[in-house]
Amino acid sequence: MKSSVSVAAVLLALGLAALPARGAEHPGKEALEKNGYHGPESCEECHPGTAAAFLETVHWKHASKVSNVEGLDPNKEYGMKNRIYVMCNGNDIVNNLKEIPKSPETGKTKFSGCNTCHPGNHLSDVASTGPEAQKAVDCLVCHSSDYDFRQRKPYKDAEGRVVMGQDRSTKAALAISKPTVKNCMVCHEAAGGGVVVKRGFSFTKETDAHAAKGMVCVDCHKAKNHRMPTGLDPNNWATDGLLVSCADTSCHGAKPHKDADLNRHTARIACQTCHIPRTGGAFAKDFTVWEQGSDKFYEPTTLKKEANETTPVYAWYNGTVKNTPHFIGPKGSRQDGKSRITPFKIFQGKAYFEAKTGNLLSMDFAPPMANGDTRAGVASAARTLGMKDPEQVAKNAVPGWQTIYFGSNHLVTKSKSLSCANCHAPNGVLNFKDLGYSDAEIVKLTTPELYLKKLVEKQKEEW
Known part of the structure; x- marks a missing residue:
């Protein structure tokens, strides 16, 4: 962008360095109106080097080194770029x-792929580097509150290449702000095959206490140089190395309650256990049998629950993850001194496993999406991954189930949080036996003696 008064100069004059708050005018409005928006090169008038730095983040690479999951090579990077698990049964490589x-019935086709949420143009794809990749970054898909998501769709260019469209209009550029909930949720809510499917949550004032206060995603997930803090979800392997926690002093701290009895629980009980009593999303998927929809294309058979419809399962979790072909979930115990009782959304998926090794096989969705032939999808994926004799791999593949524990970290409630009686009762939500407590300890933990007086006093106040 060339201008007698550059956007950078305007920023300097105003003494501003960060993006404006939602609803505030973006510095440099006149320059943008005069010169138009030309992608990252326009942004770098004020934020030099940002595009190159963004290429090193998880949002671009879809992978990182992973230190808390068993069985992984610490020198390699893992994530949606390359891992295989039964929520998706594919990745950016086989399902590009x-x-x-x-x-065969309609003669129609469509575009599909796991990396449709990647903030590039697909010509510069997941983990790409260099000047062209920097130019391909879609800054506005996250940073414009007036982004036309209808333009964010794939098409074929004059050379027959598949391109992901972007809204690079001046109108969108003039609406620059910190990311809104919609900017985040257009990808994160719809991941895994549809709205609410993967994570099982929606972030609205009706479903989350933080949203009800007017907070947005980035109020907790505060990025540093576009590196996003995340929680310790057993299924979320790739991270930018930053952790978001309720116990952070800028949030609730280690002693979030006025009640000392409740604060004593925080050493052994995760905040989510009491404050996220429900979950939702996909309950189970069968990738070995695909169902035909009204458009005559096929999708894996899926049992889905709405947000707040299902009860979590509770387990000790110390931040490390068990990883086998049939199970991905939390590791921990009450004895290790690091674990807390934590809620999880359980998901089970049926897919194909390699007959010789027992390892989970990936599936290219293109064949079964068109005609329902799931083993053709396995063969295509095996071919893409360079496996020997792909057709034989698919023919001998064995159907089986994998169980995944997803972290239950949203749908936070204060008014409907668990109380003493929800846990410390013989029919309470916590299975103390499974959590490693002895029969004698369970008797002590499930008596009204622990909470009767306090709850009766509270009951008097409410009545």
Whole structure:
């Protein structure tokens, strides 16, 4: 962008360095109106080097080194770029954005791929580097409150290449702000095959106490140089190395309650256990049998629950993860001194496993999406991954189930949080036996003696 008064100069004059708050005018409005928006090069008038730095983040690479999951090579990077698990049964490699085969019944085709949320143009794809990749970054998909998401769709260019469209309009650029809930949720809410499917939550004032206060995603997930803090979800392997925690002093701290009895629980009980009593999302998927929809294309058979519809399962969790072909979930115990009782959303998926090794096989969704042939999808993925004799791998593949524990970290409630009687009762939500407590300890933990007086006093106040 060339201008007698550059955007950078305007920023300097105003003494501003960060993005404006939602609803505030973006510095440099006149320069943008005069010169138009030209992608990252326009942004770098004020934020030099940002595009190159963004290429090193998880949002671009879809992978990182992982230190808390068993069985992984500490020198390699893992994430949606390359891992295989039964929520998706594929990754950015085998299910790269592409045009799938035509439906035998309608003759129609469509674009599909796991990396449709990648903030690039697909020509510069997941983990790409260099000047062209920097130019391809879609800054506005996260940073414009007036982004036209209808333009964010794939198409074929004049050379027949699949391109992911972007809204690079001046109108969108003039609406620059910190990311809104919609900017985040357009990808994160719809991941895994549809709205609410993967994580099982929606972030609205009706479903989350933080949203009800007017907070947005980045109020907790405060990025540093576009590196996003995340929680310790057993299924969320790739991270930017930053942790978000309720116990952070800028949030609730280690002693969040006025009640000392409740504060004593925080050493052994995760905040989410009491304050996220419900979950939702996909309950189970069968990738070995795909169902035909009204458009004549196929999708894996899926049992889905709405947000707040299902009860979590509770387990000790110390931040490390058990990882086997049939189970991905929390490790921990009441004896290790690091674990807390934590809630999880359980998901189970059926897919194909390699007959010789027992390892989970990936699936290219293009064949089954067009005609329902799931083993053709396994063969195509095996071919892409360079496996020997892909057709034989698919023919001998064995159907089986994998169980995944997803972290239950949203749908926070204060008014409907668990109380003493929800846990410390013989029919309470916590299975103390499974959590490693002895029969004698369970008797002590499930008596009204622990909470009767306090709850009766509270009951008097409420009545």
